[in-house]
Amino acid sequence: MEPQNDASKSISADEIALYDRQIRLWGVKAQEKLRSANVLLITFKALANEVAKNLVLTGIGTLTIIDHEMVKEEDLGAQFLVREDQIGQNRAQAAAPFIREMNPRVQLEVDTDDVHTKQPDFFAQFDVTIATELDFATYTTINAACRIANRPFYAAGLHGFYGFIFADLISHDFVIERSKSNISSTTQETPTRSIINITTKKEKEKVIEMVTKRETYSPLILANTSPLPEEFTRIPRRRRQVTPLLTCLRALWEFQKMSGGMPTFSHQDLELFTKITRDRHQELKLDIATLDSEFLRTFLQNLGSEITPVAAFVGGKLAQDVINVLSAREQPIQNLLLFDGDKSVAPIYSLHPFFPPEVENVLPAVLPVGNPIPLDGDPIATGPTMVLPHANS
């Protein structure tokens, strides 16, 4: 299919009519940034189906989907982009016609290679890489490649009722609009977030502030061994509220590293998995009483499964975050979101290797680099673009 989208041209009247409702929400400038974006989506299962739908409807420039596996019968249970008569076809190829129908303006690229065969420089061509349903080692390898190329990276996955989104945006600048408060803003809002510029405009009677903030991130390999922020561990009540899903996800990755697969219900696997979760739980300084066997059992029961409502929620949240990042607006996920569909909660934990408490201008774990998506409009400093060698190799 010929791409019908020419990023060099400004947005057309047809596009404004089509995207009317979302342009009312995030503005024409954001829409223009979206239509020139090139996004990579790895592994085309239920979660990626949702993310693809949301990004394609939004009108990004190009979506590249990569999957080397075939459609299996069980895929039909939660992957709405494939049908029964496509069993045995490549998953990405099978879904392509439906994706193109949803928005012919978006250019769709289908790659049937195994992502493990890709060289690090492959990831440099994309504005954002979204890696779904992979193992820990593959996530961290792709994360490292994205860091070298100075490109934002997301990892996300589902396990039945549970899901997660991890973001490494390296250093990301974004704008929020708010009415001006009587109280002046602090520069360092959190250990990872600082205000770098404020401009004001008058709207009717109100003074609106356009606040440019910068979030600084850590790669997955460091975040995965980082402690919870003190706000979650200092008070017993807050400690008890931390979802055991965090422990279980870390334990699962640890288990995969040790045994090369998912834990089964065999006595040996259960014993090992239980031991690892206990260790991870204690490492997080959480009370062992909050890691009950019932939760562990339910978590294991859901491993490797995918159900549509959970895929829709996590995929919706993930796609919206990507849209925000591409358009440099709104607070992005910092940096791990965990979704528990059983309890209907989605807490976000900011996991970074080292934060000396109460110190202004803490040195982030990795040096901030410039935002890959330049902000237009008012002259806002985006910082020098520094390409770092991978910090953890």
Place this chain on the structure above:
Amino acid sequence: MPRDSYLKRSLGTLSRRIRESRVLLVGAGGIGCELLKDLLLSGFGEIHIIDLDTIDLSNLNRQFLFRFEHIKKPKALVAKEVAHKFQPSAKLEAYHANIKDSQFNVVWFSQFDVVFNALDNLDARRHVNKMCLAAEVPLVESGTTGFNGQVQVIKKGETECYDCNPKETPKSFPVCTIRSTPSQPIHCIVWAKSYLFPELFGTSEDNAAELDHSEDSDNSDEIANLYKEAQALKEIRRSMGSPEFAKKVFQKVFKEDIDRLRGMEDMWKSREAPKSLDFQKLQEESASVESTISCNDQKVWSLDEDFVVFKDSLDRLSKRLKTLQDTAKDGVNSILVFDKDDVDTLDFVTASANLRATIFAIEPRSKFDTKRKSPSIHE
């Protein structure tokens, strides 16, 4: 592995109950399209879907079951056809109809195990809430605006219902609700305050905060008609100060425009058609009514009293505007603006809103109530 392997693994025995259940989805818009997919793939055995709307270009950015070639087709029918492929073994029933129609009675509602609301207006939400309470069917209510949204489960005797807590009156209304199909007193008040008043005494209506133009493209023909009406009213404005002015305004907005609306039969299939008012008849009937009735702000005025206050306040405002224009410096465009604390403007809005309410068989309101319902334009 079979297609329901993951459902069985995650849901256990619940997956069987889901397969055997019959559910109703009210609305095939932004939430409805998503929900239909989720319900089908979650294994619900029988899903009924109802929506009275047709597909518009501006729906396509989020209602992923619809394509360009589906524009103007009924949402419920297209949603059924496209989504059925997600789960061909499910039974789907689609209705291109209004959920408030009498065929969807309590008995009909009681056949469902769960009802899902994916609606865009308060009125239909309230109706489904009532029906579900009467039929004792659990209701899952939902809504979104911008980046926000909510879901509420409503079950008789166990949770609060949709109407258990008063809902804030929406601050803005679709233009067509205000100009063509009012159903509540507030619609008439907004019409008088944000359309009639500024067209006669102020600047154009287009910038009024209470008017939501987001659905304009969905109703472009009617919007064009409404624009013509507004232009005609501007013409009448030129005769302000003449003895015929009140009659001309009255005939335009309470007779001719209403007769034109009444002629659009499709609009009144599931609503009561408006009945226009007769100037001459009201003139005769109200001969004995004193204009001082306008001082009684607690009483809900009669139609005759509304008529007298309408004429009297129109006259007061016309004189004020003339004085302003006469004393204004060159090039200054004199206008009057509505202020709920300005008696002349409040009288005019109350009386006009009540005349309109009578036409649409809506309950009229006292001046006191109208004032309370009229947010100051400075807010």
